Amino acid sequence: MGLVALALLVAALGAVIVMASLRNDRQSAVRERQALLASLRAHETVMKRALATAESEQATLSALSNGDLARVHERFGRRLNDGFGFEFVYITDAKGNVIYSSENGKEGSVAAFAWIRPAVERAMAEGREAMRSGFVASGGGVSGLMVARPFEEKESKLNVAQPLLAVTVDVVDPDFLKELGEPASLENVQLHPGESGSGDPRTVFVPNLYDGSEARLVWRSMGAGRGMVRELLPVATIFIGLLAAIFLALMIRAQRMAKELADSEARVREMAHQDFLTGLANRGCFLEELEAALAQRREGETLALLFIDLDGFKEINDSAGHAAGDKLLCEVAVRLRAALGDNGIVARFGGDEFVMLTKCREPGDVDALGARIFKALEPPVQAEGEAVSISASMGAACAPQDATSGSELLRFADIALYRAKAGGGASCAGSRRSSNASRCSAGRSRWT
Template sequence: MAGLVTVFVLAGLRQDDKARVRERTALLASLRAREAVMAQALVTTNDEQDTLKHLVSGDFTPLHRSFGLKLHDGFGFEFVYITDARGNVIYSSERGQQNQLHAFSWIRPAIQRALAEGQKAALSGVVASQDAAGLMVARPFDEKVEGLDVAQPLVAITVDVIDPDFLRMVGGPASLDDVELIQHPHGGERKPGVFVPNLYDGSEAELVWRSTQPGSRMLWGLMPAAVVLTSLLAVLFLVLMVRARRMAAALIASEAKARALAARDYLTGLLNRGAFIEALDAAIAGRRNGETLALLFVDLDDFKEINDRAGHAAGDDLLRAVARRLEEALGEGTLVARFGGDEFVAALRCREDGDLDRVVERLFRMLEPPVLLEQGGELGVSASVGAARVPQDAATGADLMRLADVALYKAKADGAGLFRLFEPGFEQAQIRRRHVEAELAAALDKGEIKLVYQPQVDVESERIVGFEVLARWDHPIRGRILPGEFMPVAESSRLMGRFDTYVLRLALVEARALPGVTLSVNMSALNLRNGAIFQTVAEALAETGFDPARLEIEITESAILDAAGDTQAALEKLRDMGVRLALDDFGTGHASLVHVRRFPITKLKIDKSFILNLGTDRDASAIVEYVVRLGRSLGITLTAEGVETREQLRFLRAFGAQQAQGYLFAPPLPLVAAAAMLERQQAAAHGVAAPDAAGGAGVPEASAVSRQPS
């Protein structure tokens, strides 16, 4: 309230200051206007030639009638004089009476001062003495006259007495009341004023008045309301103080509860990341000599798929159940936290060498039973666990967490539901992985990624109908590197999108040497999930001019399962362009033909694990036969991968599969060999022997091509 009052007071004072400035300006303007009227009156009433003629002849009566009386009676100017250049009076009229000099005693100093200073000072202004005060205007004659023995030029002077009527007249245009003239202003409390030069003695006089003070009036108007409001606020403050004293105890009690809640994960009630890290650092600092502190990173396997398949509510139920089982398995005194998503962390003290193994074994045992969901049903759960220890592996909390994360990564890389305790070689593996990632990025820049082409043949005629594009890395030092070594690195890094684009564009350029057949190019699930697949393919086709009808994009089952609405729209746009879509490794994941029908799939590629057991495993044969028949009924082409024997090909023909691919026909071939193989087939179709890659006559059978891996 004090601050508010201060603001209002300052605003009011500022408003008063502005009002005083306006009033000063208006009063000075009114005074100058009066001087202008007096100067104009001198000009209009004073005919210099006539006046000089009367002065020379000494005939002052007509001069008084035409000059002095006119200024007095017509304009109300009390005193009129004509003096020589030294201020000596030649003609005078005071209050209409000729030859009167009663007031000239207090006017003379001003006249003499004005004439002595000449052009340096105005010949008009305020004259104020102890006897009287007036506004004087003097105007020198333009002409000089012979016959007068006086100092020339002559000067016509008129004075308007400053009395209450004059002050009201001057203050009227400025809307000012109680205007006064003070000859010798003094300090102390006084009204607003404006200083004007006093021609009487060269000092300053002051015009003062009663200011309107709009700001002060506003403040006085608001003061009662301010007093009432202040009183109400004071009462309210006292009430709040009384309540605050009563609430103090409750606030102190709730503060501890708030701190505890701030340190907890909202879903599971476990510690959150910040609270756990703080507690871990304290536990490491308080560790006794010879005591081991183990840190466990627990990550649920395939949690994203569970979440997508069963819904987020079921995923939340699963996380809460896992949190309870972790606390129960690890026991009291163990720090357990959820870092986010499906990542749990625990820290426990181990006094004996086997403590950690026993705890992990109990943890896996507790996680085995399915989790019962609140909305009905149950979910199975498994987890991968990585661990590191203080002081064996690390000395600080940050290093301990980093190494436990490395161990978890190793556990997940080796398979689901595994435990790995950190070993120095794990970190070296991650360093190597990062090194491979950097080298792979450089390989894309340098064009070290090469393409090979494996034929896809018609099962009945064994004629080539297409080629699948496969990538190989020709490392300058390590030689040729197969995809199994570098593709996991690309998929887990940000290189996958760039890698797919590189392979697709290079394949479309090289495929000009493979006319008349389709070209199958694999695209990663990453490109499918982020919706970039349509733009990537469309730009590559536009840049290379490749026929979209000859292009077949291969995607995996897992990519289909993770696909959202945007993905389906992107695939349908590709289909509308004429691009074909194949589902690779069908049968290895969880996709079914029901899922397949949601997307514009034109081909299913049956995984080679089923083809390998054809003729030896009745279940494998039954599965392949069922998939082929059902696919044909839906109008979807079936391609069998990994065909290596004639017996497998015979079964595929019997089942009705349309296409096959494998070492029975040819391994992945360099572009030159693939083109030569296609050329031999085309030549055989026309009954002409085409030269082989070595320059000799080729054989028409596709199986005559070397089947050694490339």
């Protein structure tokens, strides 16, 4: 009877372990789906922000009406390709005819538009007023994440059907899918057109703008529950006569797994808000902080947003190597964080582009911050055995003087940055809308 009771107890223990593992697997799949969708939404947000702030509609329409496609390419298409890595950029009329195109940074190329056209036509048919986004999966081996934004303004000099439509596509390649799965530690993320395989719990359905159907994002991960079963059942079988020791081992194991799971979730949350290279806040985190700061801004309080772009970083990266470039970015991040202190947030938007948000308590706070930044960047950086000197250009905009929304504030700061770059770099530029475009001097810096 004792052996039977022990056998029944062990069987009950095994059943409990199996049930717990299945439950953990289900919960793990739910968390993974939520994390993957959050990562996808963050990527779409980046694309929408980039498309909305790349160049003002009025300037783009003016250049198109004058036939100045080179200016459109430089200020719109090339910036989206070089600055954000979006391979395809188009401007079409209201009938889907291409007016401007850029594919992989090459102006005038329309080789890829054939498989994008159905998605563009669908986006126009489903609504001309709102921005549209979704995957374009044709089943022919090429897929992309597309964002389409209709122009709000019209240009009477353009003899085409209006409103125009701005379209950008980020090609879904292994790097794209790896980046999408990294926040949730997902492996082998893949995009498949069609609905087959819908019974797999590790599947997320997303709109397919190519034909109006749904595409599937699938991935592979080792469920926590399956790992527990595989490791604990052999232990329970081998040490069946040492039931007390097995119970103790199970308790210790469960505590360890709970801690590992908690640590893993903490890492996922941290990765979702942190730039992987510099440790600064990433783009998605900064956009959330910006909207929160604007919503919580008190009457009479000023928020300053600074865009910072390193001068000549590409040449340094090409000559000294990517390792030196990465070290330089990390050192710049440390210096920017030290210059800002605890008075705001500094983030890396991508490449060599950084952004700051701070509260201004005195009229000269932005000047003082700009001076600290330039002073912090003056000392050379030791990268791969070489002393590398770096300077930066900055553009600043203030709320509420320049804008009261996050997108507008980003746009004015970005415009100011381009003015600083156009002036030769190593300078600060404030928004022309703001009344506090004062001057500061530190090293080679200047306000324009």
